[in-house]
Amino acid sequence: MLNIIKKEIRELLTPASIASMVVVAVIFALVGQMVGSPMNEITEKPSIGVVNQDEGLFSQTAIAVINENAEVLYLGEDRDAGWEKVQEKGIALLVIPEDFSSSILEGRPARIEVNWLLKGTGLMDNISSVAVTGLIQMINTSISEELISGGIEIPPEVALSPVGLSETVFLKDKVIPGVSPEALSGLLISQSVTIPIVIMMMVIMAGSTVISSMGLEKESKTLETLLSLPIRRRDIVIGKLAGSAAVGLIMAVIYMLGFNYYMESLTVSSSIDLGALGLSLGMGDYLLVGLSILLSLFAGLALCLLIGTFARDYKNAQTLIFPVTILAMVPMFLVMFKDFGTLSLLLQVILFIIPFSHPMMAMRALMFDNYVLVIGGIAYLAVFSIAITLVLTKIFSSDRLLVGWSWPKRGAKA
Amino acid sequence: MNALEVKNLVKDYGNTKAVKGISFDIAEGEIFGLIGPNGAGKTTTLRLVATLLEITSGSIKVFGIDAVKDPAGVRKIISYLPEEAGAYKNLKGRQYLEFIANFFGDGKEKEEILRRGVQIAGLGQRLDDKIERYSKGMLRRLVVARALMVEPRLAILDEPTAGLDVLHAQEIRRIIKDFVRSGRAVLLSSHNMLEVEFLCDRVALISEGMIVERGTPQGLKERYKRPNLEEVFVEVVG
Numbered sequence: 001m002l003n004i005i006k007k008e009i010r011e012l013l014t015p016a017s018i019a020s021m022v023v024v025a026v027i028f029a030l031v032g033q034m035v036g037s038p039m040n041e042i043t044e045k046p047s048i049g050v051v052n053q054d055e056g057l058f059s060q061t062a063i064a065v066i067n068e069n070a071e072v073l074y075l076g077e078d079r080d081a082g083w084e085k086v087q088e089k090g091i092a093l094l095v096i097p098e099d100f101s102s103s104i105l106e107g108r109p110a111r112i113e114v115n116w117l118l119k120g121t122g123l124m125d126n127i128s129s130v131a132v133t134g135l136i137q138m139i140n141t142s143i144s145e146e147l148i149s150g151g152i153e154i155p156p157e158v159a160l161s162p163v164g165l166s167e168t169v170f171l172k173d174k175v176i177p178g179v180s181p182e183a184l185s186g187l188l189i190s191q192s193v194t195i196p197i198v199i200m201m202m203v204i205m206a207g208s209t210v211i212s213s214m215g216l217e218k219e220s221k222t223l224e225t226l227l228s229l230p231i232r233r234r235d236i237v238i239g240k241l242a243g244s245a246a247v248g249l250i251m252a253v254i255y256m257l258g259f260n261y262y263m264e265s266l267t268v269s270s271s272i273d274l275g276a277l278g279l280s281l282g283m284g285d286y287l288l289v290g291l292s293i294l295l296s297l298f299a300g301l302a303l304c305l306l307i308g309t310f311a312r313d314y315k316n317a318q319t320l321i322f323p324v325t326i327l328a329m330v331p332m333f334l335v336m337f338k339d340f341g342t343l344s345l346l347l348q349v350i351l352f353i354i355p356f357s358h359p360m361m362a363m364r365a366l367m368f369d370n371y372v373l374v375i376g377g378i379a380y381l382a383v384f385s386i387a388i389t390l391v392l393t394k395i396f397s398s399d400r401l402l403v404g405w406s407w408p409k410r411g412a413k414a
Numbered sequence: 415m416n417a418l419e420v421k422n423l424v425k426d427y428g429n430t431k432a433v434k435g436i437s438f439d440i441a442e443g444e445i446f447g448l449i450g451p452n453g454a455g456k457t458t459t460l461r462l463v464a465t466l467l468e469i470t471s472g473s474i475k476v477f478g479i480d481a482v483k484d485p486a487g488v489r490k491i492i493s494y495l496p497e498e499a500g501a502y503k504n505l506k507g508r509q510y511l512e513f514i515a516n517f518f519g520d521g522k523e524k525e526e527i528l529r530r531g532v533q534i535a536g537l538g539q540r541l542d543d544k545i546e547r548y549s550k551g552m553l554r555r556l557v558v559a560r561a562l563m564v565e566p567r568l569a570i571l572d573e574p575t576a577g578l579d580v581l582h583a584q585e586i587r588r589i590i591k592d593f594v595r596s597g598r599a600v601l602l603s604s605h606n607m608l609e610v611e612f613l614c615d616r617v618a619l620i621s622e623g624m625i626v627e628r629g630t631p632q633g634l635k636e637r638y639k640r641p642n643l644e645e646v647f648v649e650v651v652g
Binding site for chain 2: 219220221222224225227228229230231232398399402403
């Protein structure tokens with residue numbers, strides 16, 4: 001029995017399987033690091049600016065709470081100066097209006113104006129806003145305590161909740177009033193979650209089909225027949241890619257429909273209209289997104305076909321699918337959690353180089369008029385596709401497909 | 415004009431010399447056999463003629479077309495049948511023949527190619543079954559049909575009857591014999607010496623990348639005073 005156990009372990013624990021485990025562990029570590037950083041922001045004091053236009057008692061209470069629980073970058077009366085400080089390293093500018101105290105004393109809830117400076121719309125980009133929301137809640141509680149202990153006669157609902165919020169999100173060049181960062185993030189969940197997952201699934205499915213088909217062509221010796229037919233090698237390459245891309249697009253549409261339905265069943269429908277917030281896409285934008293998907297698919301499949309040329313047979317091709325899976329999952333996680341603009345330079349470069357990233361980012365980028373990223377991505381994908389197709393044509397015209405990447409020894413079939 | 419002219423053909427794989435300067439030619443209407451032990455360089459030579467591999471040095475001309483300068487031109491007039499050739503398993507036999515016929519013509523021309531393919535394959539109703547359900551022999555008949563139905567001017571056949579039963583092997587041999595009557599030519603490789611003796615007008619014995627003997631089967635038997643080609647082969651190569 002020991003002999004069988006040893007044999008099984010030897011078969012299952014190959015260098016390829018060990019490498020896959022190591023890479024998965026590294027990816028989890030990287031994602032953990034990315035997620036960990038915003039998580040720390042929740043426990044840290046939020047960096048904010050405060051513009052106090054009220055000279056009353058309750059604004060002093062609010063400022064005392066803010067001073068204790070936040071890193072105050074600016075405290076004064078000049079809104080512009082406060083916003084300037086927030087833009088340097090803060091997340092929100094709180095404006096206490098001049099009628100703040102008087103409103104409460106008159107039995108009306110006061111409002112603190114919160115101007116959010118959102119840097120991105122990834123799932124992790126808006127987490128720091130939670131700390132500020134908590135701060136407002138603390139102000140509410142403190143003033144409520146003062147009102148109750150001071151015996152001030154106001155309606156009980158105002159005494160229990162004297163401070164309300166008036167929110168405006170500043171995101172890139174967009175000013176979105178009446179929306180909290182959380183609500184905005186929820187609204188953009190389709191762009192943040194659905195599209196990256198669908199693209200990732202499409203790439204893995206279509207890519208693995210291409211790699212496997214190369215392994216199968218070699219194993220069943222159909223490749224030799226194909227290469228001896230009166231057809232240009234370039235046409236074989238383009239034909240294989242175009243056929244796989246068509247299948248990939250069909251897969252994408254099916255996944256998109258299914259996953260969209262799944263997400264809709266999980267999320268509460270929002271009454272906020274993207275168009276009213278200036279975040280809707282025009283026909284030109286959708287064309288750019290479509291072009292990005294198509295080129296990304298073509299580039300990705302060309303890359304897969306290139307990887308497939310290394311496959312010795314069908315079984316070997318299965319192990320070669322792994323790098324493609326990694327290349328599809330890394331951008332999916334990055335795009336899901338963070339905006340391109342809020343990533344470090346190194347991660348931005350990695351994200352840009354991976355051809356699958358661009359359609360994942362395109363729709364969200366276009367909502368915020370980041371045409372440079374989308375058109376730059378499309379240009380990169382076009383160059384990438386052409387370059388890989390040329391390399392593939394060269395390989396298809398050479399010995400490599402039939403004799404492999406190491407020379408056969410005399411006596412072996414060549 | 416010769417159907418095939420191979421001159422000083424060399425093929426190196428890194429430091430390994432697979433083919434070491436072989437020369438031979440095939441006349442129109444001739445069947446030429448390349449025989450030798452495993453790893454002698456037969457398949458490499460066939461693949462070089464089929465323009466699947468790059469030539470290290472030397473030259474190959476198929477009906478006057480240079481295989482290095484115009485490989486696409488060569489591919490238009492040849493057909494290559496690899497040993498153990500497969501076909502796309504999710505297609506039906508007829509669909510596979512049609513797929514290949516599409517590269518060689520359209521309309522009536524394609525229909526004619528397809529008709530010949532169906533006839534050569536001799537698979538009857540089974541031609542409409544998926545290839546994944548074919549036995550080894552049925553698959554071989556299908557790929558032989560694929561290779562010959564396009565009526566190439568030069569057919570390059572690696573072990574054309576391998577895996578076929580006696581009756582079907584005989585049928586394929588008859589088809590190959592008929593095939594060269596209209597000025598076409600065949601370059602074949604086989605381990606079956608009876609088949610080589612029956613089919614080939616001339617043969618070349620290849621060993622370690624070099625042609626060590628050549629001639630007609632009858633001439634070789636007389637030269638080595640052996641009753642059959644198999645014994646000649648053992649004496650020369652063994």
